[in-house]
Amino acid sequence: MFKRLQPQAVWQLVLISLMTVVAPLGLLLYHTTVSLQTLALDSRAVTEDSVAMAQNGRNAKASLIDMERVARQYMVIGDKALVDLFKSASEQFLAPLTEIAQLLGTPEARALLADVKEQQLDLQTKLEKEKPNSPALTKEMAEFSSLQRSADRLILQARTFSEDKLHELGRAAAQARENVIQSTLVLAPVTLALIVLFTYLIVRPVRQLKAAIRTLSIGRHKPIELFGPQELVQLAEELNSLQERLSQVEDQKQQFLRHVSHELKTPLASIREGVALLQEEVVGQISHGQREVLYLVNENGRALQQLIENLLSFNRLNFSGQAQKMTFDVSALVEELLHLHWLSLTHKRQIICVGGPQLTLTAERPRLHSALDNLISNAIAYGASEGRIWLEWNIEDDHFILRVTNTGAPIPEAERSRIFEPFYQGSVKRSGAVKGSGIGLSVARECVQTQGGELKLLTTTGQLVSFAIYLPRTVVSAI
Structure with missing residues (x-):
């Protein structure tokens, strides 16, 4: 089962390692990007709504000032054309407040907008029906400040809504930052563990092969059992075959040396025996010079015999490294x-x-x-x-x-x-x-x-x- 999971080549293992190690980092990057994108969109929406509400609030206050000025001019001058100007200013006053109420979308905002519209409509109706200096119109003008307070309450709700949204956006940003930190704290050890794991999977078979080659170079043969990419496994199998072949060659060499040593010592023993017979004058007397020559031949024969006997031990020393x-x-x-x-x-x-x-x-x-x-x-x-x-x-x-x-x-x-x-x-x-x-x-x-x-x-x-x-x-x- 595990052999089926082994990649065919080292580059495949490196590619799998790279993809696996990069995957947690890619997940973290994706999560962070999505969070930042969401925060950016929310921040843009809140900013646009806040700017729109602030602008509408300023426009409503400016239109309310125009309405009051036109109404008071009408009470002094009594020109009906000023009533039309009041209607136009009223429309400019109600439009931004209506947009604010729609942006808020709360029952309180809709109730305040209805109250403002009702007060504005009462004031407009009195301007159209009453005479400029009538007591009813004068009383209605005294209630103008009530319309202003209602509008201010709606604008204040808009300001409060914007502040709440900004605070909520800040909390979301802090939460996103916390999530990124927590994800980093979780994924960093996972990534490090994956790096260590795949480094081990890549380096271990290479070290095994290196150790096998080193032991092979000093004449020590040990079978290699390798788990890794198929091409390294095949290389290990080839090294095992080479080790077996070298073992066979070493055995053949040892056998050859034993045979050669034996074959050399047999005639050498006869030569030394013949020299010994000559030195002992068994076959006749010899001169002093001849005795010296025989002595040297005998000594060199003994040295040659010693060399032959040391041949195997010399080879064992080379083989064992001792x-x-x-x-x-x-x-x-x-x-x-x-x-x-x-x-x-x-x-x-x-x-x-x-x-x-x-x-x-x-x-x-x-x-x-x-x-x-x-x-x-x-x-x-x-x-x-x-x-x-x-x-x-x-x-x-x-x-x-x-x-x-x-x-x-x-x-x-x-x-x-x-x-x-x-x-x-x-x-x-x-x-x-x-x-x-x-x-x-x-x-x-x-x-x-x-x-x-x-x-x-x-x-x-x-x-x-x-x-x-x-x-x-x-x-x-x-x-």
């Missing part, structure tokens, strides 16, 4: 290697010069032994016959530096960048019966790099070739 460090004397390591290569040096009549302070290193001795062994072997094989080899070490610029330099044909500039590539063999040919495979310098560099160091080809002048091993000074201590 490192076994020990403290050893640099001079002792160099002396051991020179003893192994004494026969080759004697054969090519090469002179080796060794020099350096008494130092101890805390490092992986077998790997440093292998790296230095390859450098010395190359110096002998590619060096000039009857030439010189320098093996020097010292501490310079916070590094332990061990240089191996030999006389002979220099490495061409075009080949210097590829000299450490596996199986690469330059134009300079190796001397001797044993031909090189092109992996010696590659192996030497790897053995140094695994200890945090670096193997470099130095720039020299003349007929010299020089390599240097750089190790951190932290591994060095003086004797």
Whole structure:
């Protein structure tokens, strides 16, 4: 069921996340917009009604003043034309009051309007029927202030109505603001929770893949169980297949190493037995020189046997990522290697010069032994016959530096960048019966790099070739 809910691609998950996160914010924006629009319309209506009522009130008062002036002029002059002017002023007086009453729409407003109309009609009737100075008309004029009070009460109701509407509008605005704040307080945590949720859904499978690739790079195989977009799930399945394939390759490699080690040790054991028989003079006496040669052959056979036996353990160390460090004397390591290569040096009549302070290193001795062994072997094989080899070490610029330099044909500039590539063999040919495979310098560099160091080809002048091993000074201590 959950697999059906998984998006097909990462962009789909991102799009769904964006839409889901934006939805609460869009809802809040819509609600706020509707509230503001409603308030704006209500505010406009109240403003228009208030302005209309105020204007009608002013017009009614002005028309009432005209009515009173015309009526009093009629009482003095007695011209009937003034009665017509009174009627016109009365119409102008009643029209705005009628509009106010309609805007108010209350029974009180309609009653006040009816009272005003009745008083106005009585006054108009007296003006039409009575003589200008008659007592009845004089009495009616005395009641003119009553008409004014009735009109004022209607105008006051209009003013009160406008104030009530404005107060109501203010309360509505405050309520709308409160609603927006409450909605924000509710939707903000929801939005934040959705952001955290979808960030987790997006980042988690990526981190799982990253962790799987990291463990794969160090040789640890662990199946990946991924929940996320289908394309990431498919990538996880491909990584699982790759892990299975690498496991199979690793098993095949281990099997190959076991078989090769066994096949190499069998003839090597026969060789060592034959050398032992010769040393014991079972087949006849040997000279002192022959004994020295047999001793070197036996020692190199033992070293080869040790290398074969260390092959599997060396591979296990690479596979597990574990490192076994020990403290050893640099001079002792160099002396051991020179003893192994004494026969080759004697054969090519090469002179080796060794020099350096008494130092101890805390490092992986077998790997440093292998790296230095390859450098010395190359110096002998590619060096000039009857030439010189320098093996020097010292501490310079916070590094332990061990240089191996030999006389002979220099490495061409075009080949210097590829000299450490596996199986690469330059134009300079190796001397001797044993031909090189092109992996010696590659192996030497790897053995140094695994200890945090670096193997470099130095720039020299003349007929010299020089390599240097750089190790951190932290591994060095003086004797």
